[in-house]
Amino acid sequence: MLNKQPIGIFDSGYGGLTVFRSIADQLPDYDYIYLGDNARAPYGNRSFNTIHEYTWQCVQMLFEMGCPLVILACNTASAKALRTIQQRDLIHEDPSKRVLGVIRPTAEVIGNYTQTKQIGVLGTKGTVQSKSYLIEINNFFPEVKVHQQACPLWVPLVENGEHDQPGADYFVKKYLDQVLAKSTEIDTLLLACTHYPLLQGKITAYLPKHIKVVPQGDIVAASLKDYLNRHSEMEQKLTKGHTRQFFTTSDDTDDFDHHASMFFSEQVKSEYASLK
The missing domain is CATH 3.40.50.1860 (Rossmann fold)
Known part of the structure; x- marks a missing residue:
């Protein structure tokens, strides 16, 4: 995994897979890692601070997996966590990394x-x-x-x-x-x-x-394609091996796979990602 630099896609659960589907269709060459925080979903009714804490923890997990670019394929996380991550957290973590949202x-x-x-x-x-x-x-x-x-x-x-x-x-x-x-x-x-x-x-x-x-799927995918066209420094980092990996914070990966396959319109096989 260390030799790859995939695009990370995060959601609090399964919904981001509809966005990932569109991204994978429009940008099929890249390597991807999807992370669903199913153990703590849903995020919709949680506080700003909690959503930021959970989202940033998962973004850091994707960074550790080698992703220099992470898409928050979740409206709630984009609304309540993205600004703080972009304006504060990334400056301390690694200013060369990028986190983008869907809003x-x-x-x-x-x-x-x-x-x-x-x-x-x-x-x-x-x-x-x-x-x-x-x-x-x-x-x-x-x-x-x-x-x-x-x-x-x-x-x-x-x-x-x-x-x-x-x-x-x-x-x-x-x-x-x-x-x-x-x-x-x-x-x-x-x-x-x-x-x-x-x-x-x-x-x-x-x-x-x-x-x-x-x-939103096709809109976000088109926007990502445009972003990579305009930011060659990021585009050149990303590896293109056509791989797709799926992780969930739920220890019931079989349940995740069942639901995820419905959202992604393709059979999904996931791995468990432990929350530290």
Whole structure:
């Protein structure tokens, strides 16, 4: 592993695998390591300090595995931990390493999807409370009105394999009704949680035809490709052996593999990563 310099991809659980899928499809040559902190998931309702502590610990683990670049493929971690990691932790750890999130690249383009200049952002309680999307989208598209909606039961539905069952419909419709009640002009809904693409079929079924549903995977992958094109010093460090390794902080790797294969749309075989 020491001879490799993979791209690290982190999530609090499984959802980041939907982003990893898009990244691997668009940038297939690189080596990758995925780390899911399933032992401490979900992060959505935890405090800023706790999320930062957990996220930074996992980022350091990926650094130790040889990753010079880590993607936080988790909206909650991006909202509550990324800034501190970038502005404080990396300076002390190693300024040559980089940690990127999913919120900024999404905010940079989401305004291009709306005709009415009104969008809904569907996310976890933590992401919504952070107001990160309100701030970032306003930076790039000040003319766009953002309506946030927390969907706290969507992640448990997905992680318990209930996302495609009839029982999920009530909670899908409930949160969609709540966000659409905030404005009749919303024509774009951003899935600001990496779990939510697994609910996209049900989400679309309960929406008027003119409302676009935008997941993040392809946006983040395109942004990473652009980043590597613009930062040759990082691109040249990364090794290209087409390898993919999966780690979980849960000691039940078989359970992780079962769920992860559903998110990644490919058979996954993971290893246990012990939290120190």
